[in-house]
Amino acid sequence: MLLPLLVMLSAIPGQAVYLEVPGAPELEAVAIEFKGQKLALASSDDGWFGLIGVDLDVAPGLYPVTVSYNPADDEPYTEVIDMDVMVKEYPTTKLEVAPKYVELSAENQQRAAADRKLINEAYSKTSPEPYWQGVFLIPVNGVTGGRNFGHRRVFNDQPRAPHSGADLTAATGTEIIASNAGKVVLTGDFFFNGLAVFVDHGMGVLTMYLHLSEISVSTGQMLRKGEVIGLAGATGRVTGPHLHWGARVGGARVDPFSLPGIPAEEVLSP
DSSP, X not given: OOXXXXXXXXXXXXXXXXXXXXXXXXXXXXXXXXXXEEEEOEEETTEEEEEEEEOTTOOSEEEEEEEEEEETTSOOEEEEEEEEEOOOOOOEEXXXXXXXXXXXXXXXXXXXXXXXXXHHHHHTOOOXXXXXOSOOOOSSTTOOOOOOTTOEXXXXXXXXXXXXXXXXXXXXXXXXXXXXXXXXXXXXXXXXXXXXXXXXXXXXXXXXXXXXXXXXXXXXXXXXXXXXXXXXXXXXXXXXXXXXXXXXXXXXXXXXGGSTTSOOHHXXXX
16 A cells, blocks of 8 residues: 655645655556645645645644545545644734724725635646746745734734735736746735735635735736846835735735745744
């Protein structure tokens, strides 16, 4: 019986975990399931590969990852790998601000709700086929910082959702590139996100690029890794120019610095 590469996996909340089944030319398909995420792995010359997303709000503990194998000349079978989700303490900042920055007007609430509907629809329509290849790129050339993923803010004693992306330093007009090959599934001007581009990389992996000053691509366009998708800016609800770079894997909010190939030592430390 074929065994997976790893007997146990480990992660922290908000991490994209790379899973690989090496070799295995006798297999026709390999699939995984983790906390409701179902994903068919992609084949390569070296075996089968895919990503699991551990959401930012997953509590520490052991979780099963079911791996399903479909051999060409034998009966399908499954095995279970343990996923050890470790403790990760993300910082919290408490701020006192003017009420207008906490309470939205009825008009703005309506607009924000309409935005969420469009964005959630984009999240739900990822391609089962892999567009992404090899390592992911940081979308601002020369930038390695901005690792504030998971940071939670409390405004006037009202907690907000944890920060689900990384804010990268980028002056207005800085070119923003696609972190990997993919398909543009949504562009627009949103209340919170400003001018934004959402890219489906296939196999449940999406990245998003927010607060742009200009968008250079259109919905449905296929992108090459490193292709310019727009320019950095300060649109939406922000205090200054920067790029909010986010990622989702199987619907889970993950730190984009945990995507394959990006140095992430300080991010992944429990």
